[in-house]
Amino acid sequence: MIFGGDSRHLDISFRDENPPQTVTDILAACGDSNAWDLPVSRRICRLLEIIQNTTAEPSVEAVTHCRYCGEQTSVELLIPDLKKLEPEGRDSIEVDSFRFRHPTGRDQALWLGADFKSVEEATVPIAQTLCESPLPEDRQLVERASVILQENDPLVAFRVDFVCPSCGEKQRAALDLQRLCLNILRSIQEGAFRAIHRLAAAYGWTEAEILRLSPRRRERYLRLIDGASP
Numbered sequence: 001m002i003f004g005g006d007s008r009h010l011d012i013s014f015r016d017e018n019p020p021q022t023v024t025d026i027l028a029a030c031g032d033s034n035a036w037d038l039p040v041s042r043r044i045c046r047l048l049e050i051i052q053n054t055t056a057e058p059s060v061e062a063v064t065h066c067r068y069c070g071e072q073t074s075v076e077l078l079i080p081d082l083k084k085l086e087p088e089g090r091d092s093i094e095v096d097s098f099r100f101r102h103p104t105g106r107d108q109a110l111w112l113g114a115d116f117k118s119v120e121e122a123t124v125p126i127a128q129t130l131c132e133s134p135l136p137e138d139r140q141l142v143e144r145a146s147v148i149l150q151e152n153d154p155l156v157a158f159r160v161d162f163v164c165p166s167c168g169e170k171q172r173a174a175l176d177l178q179r180l181c182l183n184i185l186r187s188i189q190e191g192a193f194r195a196i197h198r199l200a201a202a203y204g205w206t207e208a209e210i211l212r213l214s215p216r217r218r219e220r221y222l223r224l225i226d227g228a229s230p
């Protein structure tokens with residue numbers, strides 16, 4: 001499924017402050033009917049697949065900052081390597097005889113609605129949601145479970161290793177893959193709107209007619225409008 005090639009993709013709002021809803025809307029518009037119940041890692045993999053199909057590029061670029069000198073640097077993440085990090089087949093994780101499942105889109109929406117004031121405040125209720133049996137309010141157990149859950153779901157709590165090109169310090173930084181995917185898809189959607197606007201203005205075609213063109217043909221007409229050879 002190519003993002004931006006269907007009128008339903010143009011209806012998706014990237015403006016609201018509800019990323020789980022936006023992800024669900026994108027996946028639903030691309031054919032996933034059960035998006036809310038998919039694990040967060042599967043949802044991220046689906047977004048990465050949609051991006052790869054649309055851009056025909058094997059990687060995505062993320063921007064991060066050096067914690068030592070503050071320099072902004074970009075890191076290239078290979079989509080096939082990211083997809084290998086999905087904890088497929090491992091439905092739950094055991095910590096001290098308590099079993100925890102992986103979070104889903106529905107869990108993310110629930111936690112967003114709870115509007116936790118701090119990470120500390122969120123840790124216990126998040127662990128309680130994911131535990132398959134009643135979880136005692138044992139801070140040490142919850143924190144241990146939280147660390148193990150993050151280690152076993154690396155796409156959800158993603159860390160990237162990089163060397164700062166400015167000061168040479170090797171480091172590891174947290175990176176929100178869901179946000180990265182949404183930013184890329186938002187810019188693809190903006191590009192689709194710009195292309196439709198230019199083609200409609202130049203040729204008088206309707207939105208539906210333009211959406212029926214393959215990306216390659218759209219691109220060739222846009223080159224003609226720019227005065228280049230097709």
Ligand SMILES: [Zn+2]
Nearest residue numbers: 066069164167
């Ligand atoms: Zn640096």
